[in-house]
Amino acid sequence: MAQQGKAKSLKDLNEIRSLIKKHKKNDFLFAATGMFVIASLTITLIILFLDLIIDGYPKFNLDFFSNYPSRRAARAGILSAWIGSSLVLLVTFFVAVPLGIAAGVYLEEYAKKNWFADLIEINVSNLAGVPSIIYGLLALGLFVYTFDLGQSILTAGLTLALLMLPIVIVSTREAIRAIPIHIREAAFAVGATRWHVVLHHVIPYAYGGILTGVIIGMARAIGETAPVITIGALTFIAFLPPSPIMPEVPFINFEWLDSGFTVLPIQMFNWISRPQHAFHINAAATGAVIIILTALMNGAAIKLRYNVRKKIKW
Amino acid sequence: MVASKKKRFNDTIKAESKDLDFYYADGTQALKKVNLAVYENKITALIGPSGCGKSTFLRSFNRMHDLYPGNRYDGQIILYPDNTNILAKKVDPIEVRMRISMVFQKPNPFPKSIYENVAYGLRVRGERNKHTLDDKVEEALKGASLWEEVKDRLYDLAFNLSGGQQQRLCIARALATEPEIMLFDEPTSALDPIATVNIEELMSELKEKLSILIVTHNMQQAARISDYTAYMYLGELVEHDLTDQIFTNPSKKETEDYITGKFG
Amino acid sequence: MQDLVISPGLAKNFRRNFVEQIIEVGLLLSAVVAVFITSAIVYILVVEAIPFFQHVSLYDFLTDTVWTPNYSIKHYGIMALVSGTLTTTIIALIVAVPLGTITAIYLSEFASHKTRETIKPILELLVGVPTVVFGYFALMLVTPLIQKIYPDLTTFNMLGPGIVMGIMIVPYIASVSEDAMRAVPMAMREGAYAMGATRFQTAIRVIAPAATSGIVASYILAVSRAVGETMIVAIAAGQQPNFTFNPVESAATITAYIVSVALGDLEHGTVGYQSIFAAGLTLLIMTLFLNILGHWTRKKFSERY
Numbered sequence: 001m002a003q004q005g006k007a008k009s010l011k012d013l014n015e016i017r018s019l020i021k022k023h024k025k026n027d028f029l030f031a032a033t034g035m036f037v038i039a040s041l042t043i044t045l046i047i048l049f050l051d052l053i054i055d056g057y058p059k060f061n062l063d064f065f066s067n068y069p070s071r072r073a074a075r076a077g078i079l080s081a082w083i084g085s086s087l088v089l090l091v092t093f094f095v096a097v098p099l100g101i102a103a104g105v106y107l108e109e110y111a112k113k114n115w116f117a118d119l120i121e122i123n124v125s126n127l128a129g130v131p132s133i134i135y136g137l138l139a140l141g142l143f144v145y146t147f148d149l150g151q152s153i154l155t156a157g158l159t160l161a162l163l164m165l166p167i168v169i170v171s172t173r174e175a176i177r178a179i180p181i182h183i184r185e186a187a188f189a190v191g192a193t194r195w196h197v198v199l200h201h202v203i204p205y206a207y208g209g210i211l212t213g214v215i216i217g218m219a220r221a222i223g224e225t226a227p228v229i230t231i232g233a234l235t236f237i238a239f240l241p242p243s244p245i246m247p248e249v250p251f252i253n254f255e256w257l258d259s260g261f262t263v264l265p266i267q268m269f270n271w272i273s274r275p276q277h278a279f280h281i282n283a284a285a286t287g288a289v290i291i292i293l294t295a296l297m298n299g300a301a302i303k304l305r306y307n308v309r310k311k312i313k314w
Numbered sequence: 315m316v317a318s319k320k321k322r323f324n325d326t327i328k329a330e331s332k333d334l335d336f337y338y339a340d341g342t343q344a345l346k347k348v349n350l351a352v353y354e355n356k357i358t359a360l361i362g363p364s365g366c367g368k369s370t371f372l373r374s375f376n377r378m379h380d381l382y383p384g385n386r387y388d389g390q391i392i393l394y395p396d397n398t399n400i401l402a403k404k405v406d407p408i409e410v411r412m413r414i415s416m417v418f419q420k421p422n423p424f425p426k427s428i429y430e431n432v433a434y435g436l437r438v439r440g441e442r443n444k445h446t447l448d449d450k451v452e453e454a455l456k457g458a459s460l461w462e463e464v465k466d467r468l469y470d471l472a473f474n475l476s477g478g479q480q481q482r483l484c485i486a487r488a489l490a491t492e493p494e495i496m497l498f499d500e501p502t503s504a505l506d507p508i509a510t511v512n513i514e515e516l517m518s519e520l521k522e523k524l525s526i527l528i529v530t531h532n533m534q535q536a537a538r539i540s541d542y543t544a545y546m547y548l549g550e551l552v553e554h555d556l557t558d559q560i561f562t563n564p565s566k567k568e569t570e571d572y573i574t575g576k577f578g
Numbered sequence: 579m580q581d582l583v584i585s586p587g588l589a590k591n592f593r594r595n596f597v598e599q600i601i602e603v604g605l606l607l608s609a610v611v612a613v614f615i616t617s618a619i620v621y622i623l624v625v626e627a628i629p630f631f632q633h634v635s636l637y638d639f640l641t642d643t644v645w646t647p648n649y650s651i652k653h654y655g656i657m658a659l660v661s662g663t664l665t666t667t668i669i670a671l672i673v674a675v676p677l678g679t680i681t682a683i684y685l686s687e688f689a690s691h692k693t694r695e696t697i698k699p700i701l702e703l704l705v706g707v708p709t710v711v712f713g714y715f716a717l718m719l720v721t722p723l724i725q726k727i728y729p730d731l732t733t734f735n736m737l738g739p740g741i742v743m744g745i746m747i748v749p750y751i752a753s754v755s756e757d758a759m760r761a762v763p764m765a766m767r768e769g770a771y772a773m774g775a776t777r778f779q780t781a782i783r784v785i786a787p788a789a790t791s792g793i794v795a796s797y798i799l800a801v802s803r804a805v806g807e808t809m810i811v812a813i814a815a816g817q818q819p820n821f822t823f824n825p826v827e828s829a830a831t832i833t834a835y836i837v838s839v840a841l842g843d844l845e846h847g848t849v850g851y852q853s854i855f856a857a858g859l860t861l862l863i864m865t866l867f868l869n870i871l872g873h874w875t876r877k878k879f880s881e882r883y
Contacts, residue, residue, distance in 0.1 A: 023776040023778070023779060024776060026776065026778045026779075027776045027777050029778075030683075030688070030777075030781075031684070031688050031777075033680060033684075034680055034681065034683065034684025034685075034688055034689075035684070037677050037680045037681055037684070038681060038684065038697055038700075040677075041681070041700070041701070041704060041745070041748060042700050044704075044745055045700065045703060045704050045707070047719075048707065048711065048712075048715055051718070051719055052711065052714070055718070098608075099608050099611055100608075102604065102608035102609070103605070103608040103609040103611065103612060105605055106602075106605035106606055106608060106609040107609055110602055110605055110606070111609070112383045113383070119613060120610065120612055120613055123612040123613045123615070123616045124612045125873065126616060126866070126869060127612060127615060127616060129802060129865065129869040129872075130619065130806075130862070130865065130866075131802075131805070131806025131807070131808070131833065131861060131862075131865055132806070132808065133806065133808045133833050133836055133858070133861070134619060134806070134858055134861065134862055134865075135619075136836075136840070137619075137622065137623060137626075137836065137854065137855060137858040138615070138618055138619045138622050138623075140840075141622035141623075141625070141626050141855070142618055142622055145846060146622075162615055165611070165612070165615070166612070169612070180422075182418060182420060182422040183422060183424065183425075184381075185378065185381070185418065185422070186418065186422045186423075186424065186484070186487075187424070187434070187438075188378065188381060188411065189376060189378065189411055189415060189416040189418075189488070190411065190412075190415060190434060190435035190487060190490075190491060191408050191409075191411045191412040191435055191438055191439065191491065192408075192434075192438045193408060193438070193594060193598055194602075195597070195598055195601045196438050200434070200438075201424065205425060216706070219706055220706070220708075222708070223706075223707075223708020223709070223710060223711070224708070225708070225709065225808075225809045226709075226808035226809055226812070226833065226836075226837060229837055229840050229841060230836060230837070230840045230854075231840075232840055265708060265710040265809075268710055268711075268714070269710055269713070269809070269812075269813065272710075272713065272714055272717065272718075272813055273813075280718065283714060284714065284718075287710070287711045287714050290708055290710070290711060291707060291708070291711050294706050294707070294708060295703060295706065295707075297706075298702060298703055298706035299699075299703070302699045302702055302703075393588070396583075396585035396587065396588060397583060397585070398583060398584050398585045398588050400588065402584060404584045404589060404590055405588045405589065405590070406588065406589060406590045406591050406594075406595070408591070408594070409587060409588045409589070409591065410588060413587075
């Protein structure tokens with residue numbers, strides 16, 4: 001009897017051992033699958049970069065940056081597009097950043113817990129999920145036809161600012177929330193007003209986090225295409241907007257705000273849509289410019305956020 | 315009652331609460347009809363088990379509760395010689411905080427330079443003159459016995475100081491604006507014993523210039539440094555007397571139980 | 579009672595309080611902009627779509643399967659566009675749901691801290707790739723690759739852009755699902771490990787079920803992204819409305835239709851112009867519904883832990 005029992009338990013033990021072995025194999029298989037998936041995504045990202053750079057390689061010269069678009073693919077460049085993108089982003093930056101920081105500060109430092117604060121909160125999180133093309137329709141109806149701003153740099157800049165706003169608000173709020181309450185109390189205790197606390201403490205200490213959000217938002221604005229097409233931006237622009245800087249007093253003028261324009265992603269889209277292969281090379285080169293710009297900006301933002309997290313030790 | 319205390323204690327009242335009630339935003343009552351005086355150039359210690367309302371009481375004196383919506387005071391805190399109820403609606407909490415400053419439980423310097431930390435209170439008052447600022451910063455750091463240790467690195471980040479030094483920096487920051495009353499909310503609970511001794515010695519020096527109200531968990535600390543001690547329990551003031559009296563011969567049974575460690 | 583006064587030194591400083599008030603109002607107005615934008619979106623879309631629905635009955639709009647605003651016999655059946663949107667979205671989900679979920683489980687339950695810190699930035703870079711670049715990728719690289727296996731595939735089709743869109747939304751699913759799984763209390767993992775469960779068993783039998791609503795929320799938000807995605811489909815799926823669910827055919831999505839109209843010169847006030855607002859309103863309602871559902875599911879999840 002005893003012998004039999006022992007044999008049985010040994011058999012059980014072996015069964016359990018093989019079961020464990022099987023389960024461990026599952027562990028290994030899943031980990032391998034996970035790594036494979038992530039490796040594939042990384043490789044896809046790399047292929048994306050390389051494909052654009054290899055396809056667009058023939059165009060990587062200074063002429064490409066200093067030429068207007070042209071009917072002849074070989075002579076076409078992105079001068080009007082990169083200048084247009086820069087000017088549009090200038091407007092976007094000066095509208096979205098102050099507005100977004102102010103809204104974030106209000107929600108974190110001033111708003112009392114009531115229905116009104118909730119309403120604003122719901123709106124901000126909702127706006128972050130609205131498809132970008134809807135912002136284009138809003139801008140078409142509101143800026144182009146209601147405010148009669150036309151298909152101008154101002155319209156495009158404002159449109160992208162609306163898109164960027166939720167990103168700035170959310171990152172501002174997150175950065176502010178990381179500042180401990182006792183720092184604010186210390187300032188209040190020596191007689192600071194709420195605005196003093198915001199200006200001298202909250203914004204300076206949240207600066208890194210806010211900047212991260214601003215960079216990510218700007219990177220997104222650079223590549224944003226659909227809303228700018230929707231407002232009716234022209235795809236073929238062979239002129240430059242009036243210069244914002246003048247040689248004589250008052251040195252700056254604002255005529256450029258009213259000017260027609262094109263931006264890098266629209267130029268790229270335009271070239272993709274042409275049937276001739278030569279234009280596809282231009283599209284790839286433009287895509288390479290866009291993706292390098294956005295990757296550099298996003299990379300900088302990721303690094304910045306990492307540094308901010310490491311530095312803080314309240 | 316108050317008048318008789320004044321006679322009994324033979325000191326000048328700097329500020330006193332009269333029938334002070336306090337309610338947090340969620341409706342809980344944290345203080346119940348507290349009548350307590352703070353005497354000029356004396357240290358008054360508040361003791362009691364945690365949650366008894368001693369910190370709430372302390373924070374009423376510079377209207378810290380105003381920072382959070384929904385909190386409510388009833389009763390008065392009268393500041394002398396102004397003879398003004400500092401809880402009155404027409405009183406500006408910021409003006410109150412300029413005269414009654416506070417040092418917190420955990421050292422909480424700003425992530426700025428040592429100099430900027432001390433100068434901050436002066437800056438928010440609009441002081442821009444570099445010489446005045448320099449003088450007052452030096453004076454405050456000397457007052458907080460920190461000058462010798464930091465005079466060569468005034469522009470270093472305050473976070474690089476040790477915990478005890480940081481707390482003395484916070485005292486210097488509070489001192490720079492020449493307050494009349496200084497509130498201490500368990501100022502040594504986050505410090506090591508040596509730093510604690512330094513802070514305690516510093517408080518004894520400071521009372522030459524101002525009045526001190528301190529909340530402490532540590533009964534030995536209250537016995538060592540304070541002139542008066544008040545025992546609070548469940549939002550009420552149980553007993554307030556000369557420290558010697560409280561620790562040698564308390565008049566209430568509850569106080570004795572707490573001090574002897576039978577409770578709390 | 580003593581006579582109480584307010585000593586001048588302690589009285590309210592009117593100038594300072596006034597300035598503070600002005601600043602607070604300014605900040606409040608900035609925050610209200612968010613409410614204004616939402617209202618403006620709804621207002622503009624509705625106001626521009628109303629005249630459209632005076633021409634086209636809501637019944638026809640919802641049931642007709644032909645969308646031909648440029649032909650002499652005009653049809654405005656939104657289903658012709660919705661079919662394109664749904665087909666590309668479903669293809670995207672078929673790609674993104676398994677890949678995103680596997681990535682999330684791997685990152686949350688298998689990867690070391692260091693691995694996670696290396697992989698997450700890669701996913702963020704993937705999120706940062708502009709959609710016009712993804713569109714180029716779909717048209718110039720993915721579709722030709724599929725054509726090697728399936729030569730009958732047309733240049734414009736829904737399969738290629740659908741797959742690329744799937745790759746695009748993997749990071750969204752991965753990041754929201756991973757957050758959900760990491761929010762599951764450590765005690766549940768310890769409980770499973772203590773009973774001798776392996777990592778895989780713990781992840782599949784304990785963590786994933788516990789985080790279900792968070793994971794589902796990530797899928798819903800991903801659907802919303804795919805439905806609203808514009809440039810990938812506008813570039814690679816074609817801009818011809820076509821009522822079909824066949825992935826190898828070319829068809830316009832709601833978003834691609836709006837782009838195609840904006841590229842042409844339809845005049846302000848025409849039915850064609852108004853039709854993009856009707857299409858936009860449809861899109862907004864779809865995404866709004868999905869977003870609310872997603873946020874609600876996620877909130878329900880976060881209330882549990």
